[in-house]
Amino acid sequence: MNDDAQLSITQLDSSLQHKAVEDFAAFYLPLFDANNLEMMSNYDVASYMTDINEHLTYGRYMTKAQRLSDTVSFSFTAYVNLIVDSINNTLLVVIQHYHGMNG
Numbered sequence: 001m002n003d004d005a006q007l008s009i010t011q012l013d014s015s016l017q018h019k020a021v022e023d024f025a026a027f028y029l030p031l032f033d034a035n036n037l038e039m040m041s042n043y044d045v046a047s048y049m050t051d052i053n054e055h056l057t058y059g060r061y062m063t064k065a066q067r068l069s070d071t072v073s074f075s076f077t078a079y080v081n082l083i084v085d086s087i088n089n090t091l092l093v094v095i096q097h098y099h100g101m102n103g
Helices: 014-033 038-042 046-058 064-102
Strands: none
Touching: 014 046, 014 064, 046 064
């Protein structure tokens, strides 16, 4: 790995942070809806997930696009903290790979 893979989401500019949170929320939302978040139980992120999950529950009757937009807007900081504390390096490698491919 090169040094770029060691960046934290908090070191990205705001547009890349927003893109990372949108991508993660798009991954997270179907897991939440299927009650399939056990993979996240390996991380000490319960407080962030509680905030995100509570708000997602309130939006159950929105369309998928509305829920995604709403959760990113309302829970942005919780998502950033969740990423930082649980899967920061893995997600950034994926994002860098994606941007490298789509340049």
